[in-house]
Amino acid sequence: MTDQAIALSPERIQNSDAVAGQWKLIWRRFRRHRLALAAGVVIFLIYLVALFAEVLAPVSSQTYDSRYTYAPPQQIKFAGYDAAGQFHPLYVNGYSMKVDPIALSRNYVPDPAVVIPLGFFVKGEPYRLWGLFNFDRHLIGPIEMGKPFYLFGADRLGRDVFSRTVHGTRVSMSVGLIGVAISLILGIILGGISGLYGGWVDDVIQRSIELINSIPTIPLWMGLAAAVPISADPILVYLWITIILSLIGWTDLARVVRGRFLSLKTEDFVIAARLDGCSQMRIIWRHMVPSFMSHIIASVTLAIPTMILAETALSFLGIGLRPPVVSWGVLLQEAQNILAVSSAPWLFLPGLAVIVTVLALNFLGDGLRDAADPYEY
Secondary structure, three states: OOHHHHHOOHHHHHHOOOOOOHHHHHHHHHHOOHHHHHHHHHHHHHHHHHHOHHHHOOOOOOOEOHHHOOOOOOOOEEEEEOOOOOEEEEEEEEEEEEEOOOOOOEEEEEEEEEEEEEEEEEEEEEEEEOOOEEEEEEEEEEOOOOOOOOOOOEOOOOEEHHHHHHHHHHHHHHHHHHHHHHHHHHHHHHHHHHHHHOHHHHHHHHHHHHHHHHOOHHHHHHHHHHOOOOOOOHHHHHHHHHHHHHHHHOHHHHHHHHHHHHHHOOOHHHHHHHHOOOOHHHHHHHHHHHHHHHHHHHHHHHHHHHHHHHHHHHHHOOOOOOOOOOOHHHHHHOOOOHHHHHOOHHHHHHHHHHHHHHHHHHHHHHHHHHHHOOOOO
16 A cells, blocks of 8 residues: 555544534643643542532531530551551541649640551431431541541541542532532623624623623622622522622623634635524524634633632632531631631641532633634644
8 A cells, every 4th residue: 555545534524623623622732731630630639628528528518516616637657556556557546634823725646555546437417418418427527426536637526528529529629510500591691782783782791791891899799799699698698799709800802702603603604604594592502602602611611610720719808608517718717816827727628628629610710711722733
């Protein structure tokens, strides 16, 4: 077989970029972005944590033990023996309490003589998984129920910071996802109408966007969040905060969509659809939006960390979500005292979850944006 025949073989034609579809080309370019690929795996694992929070957390977010207030984090150890000489493959050391004679405060330090065996899928507090199924198994925890187990330490009420961080993942990540979904719908509809119709409709929508963008973000958040009654149900507050973030976050996407619509509405396939009698909504959703869906996905991925940071900031300032709802912002709000800075720095560990999530989402968004760029090779 000659070189020309090999070059024109069906296998080479099928695998070449010249005949590959848009999504296949995006996936090929995205796979070459190692950092974005790793960030995508991290985000997938974080959403798995949010989905199975009850299983992964040793206890519920509201469980407390006043005997271990501000107890420091425990380190998981491998292959050790207890005082009776019994071998344990996985364990943590218990606490010994000392009273400060000057401040009259209780201080906890790890006690190597106390061994608390750990196990996987151990029996613990019962819960309803997704509100549907009754379970009492947890991924990791003390084999003997009631023993102290604080991977991230305990707070002022003796609640497990690690369990509360895991449960807070569900709220914080869902706020970002739902908020961006609402912003996506508003941005596509309003931006599409603005770019497709033009004229006074375009002027009204664009001046509204400029008005929203001209208002400082933090005071605007504070003003809208303060309008939510203090006595409102926590779930209602959660919905209101999500809607507030969505009403502010749609403007950038709307401008991107408007620009794309202005460039696409004179294309041949759009004119052909209009001459064929298609409605405006069908032209928008079936013909124009799919042509730049990859850009929308990249923009949405970059918008999710903004939503998460906004919810964290509002809750940290005390005007967002409130207990008993648990989010990363609510957990960081509890660290707003001098004791947390001086004696209990582990209360800031939920902030590490915010940092990892925001960085991973930004890396993923950058990778998707580069992969979706038609001029990137």
